[in-house]
């Protein structure tokens with residue numbers, strides 16, 4: 001039995017697509033605490049009210065609508081409504097709209113769950129404006145770094161506190177959000193894959209097993225700044241040459257590890273002049289793995305290798321997100337839902353971060369993916385075919401039904 005009203009799903013996704021679109025360059029601007037992001041939340045709360053749910057926002061600006069049915073804590077379903085600059089309408093938006101369609105579908109069919117269902121849109125999942133990604137789900141989980149939040153500001157110097165105040169929110173109230181944690185039974189999120197694996201393999205549904213951990217490291221190599229012409233060849237100590245040897249070795253190390261990806265994305269060289277041997281080179285590295293041991297081993301290797309190349313090299317970790325594991329007994333529930341609907345599925349790791357990763361540390365959480373055309377996201381070309389959107393929404397709805405043990409009741 002299918003549950004989703006395809007016309008509702010399509011028209012709701014199209015309505016959301018009107019908020020924050022850049023008509024000149026294409027793509028969406030729904031940056032956290034911007035007028036467009038807040039407009040999307042207001043639009044979402046209107047949709048929740050139209051479905052006759054109990055609607056509210058918490059102190060982090062997360063928007064919720066709850067179907068108060070059955071007993072006990074609620075199964076939350078949803079995603080986020082903010083975007084990166086010039087992002088797409090599917091990253092986050094798809095999961096929110098499919099969650100709306102799920103509740104509508106369960107109710108249209110006269111199903112009566114034994115526990116409440118909460119449709120959720122989390123604040124500032126992406127984080128590019130204030131460097132405060134996953135803010136809404138971290139607030140729920142009680143994982144906020146208040147010192148960082150108090151000093152957070154955007155590129156124009158506007159503080160997060162000030163931006164929140166404009167919409168009636170205070171950073172002083174953020175820590176109260178986690179008081180509501182016991183209202184959650186668990187969390188289920190539909191998202192686009194943001195990579196090419198499903199499309200390339202022709203598989204309908206990705207069942208996420210783990211969400212990658214992420215470490216950002218700063219590696220500093222020291223050399224001796226000196227004249228590029230007069231310094232004898234055997235007396236040159238170039239920090240950039242050491243950094244280059246290290247980068248190539250790192251690439252080889254990563255290539256041999258199937259559960260590790262990595263990127264040297266930034267280099268600072270000083271004094272950064274063609275006629276001066278570099279005295280210092282600083283590399284910024286992003287490494288990711290779903291396995292904590294692999295990340296730890298990679299960080300140890302980076303440390304040792306950097307010092308093997310140049311004994312005074314130093315390594316510091318300035319950002320870390322632990323790997324997250326989806327609730328193992330919920331994976332077969334998603335797979336059964338997909339099979340009953342005739343859709344193919346595969347298990348995969350998410351190499352991008354998600355609200356479900358944060359929430360998985362404090363409640364059962366699971367995620368499913370639908371294909372991203374050409375693997376593109378965080379760009380105006382982000383697109384998922386409507387057939388895939390509908391299939392994902394059907395699996396979300398069937399999984400929600402299974403997790404709330406709905407039984408059929410007569411319609412009145």
Ligand SMILES: [Zn+2]
Pocket residue numbers: 080091092125191
């Ligand atoms: Zn997203």
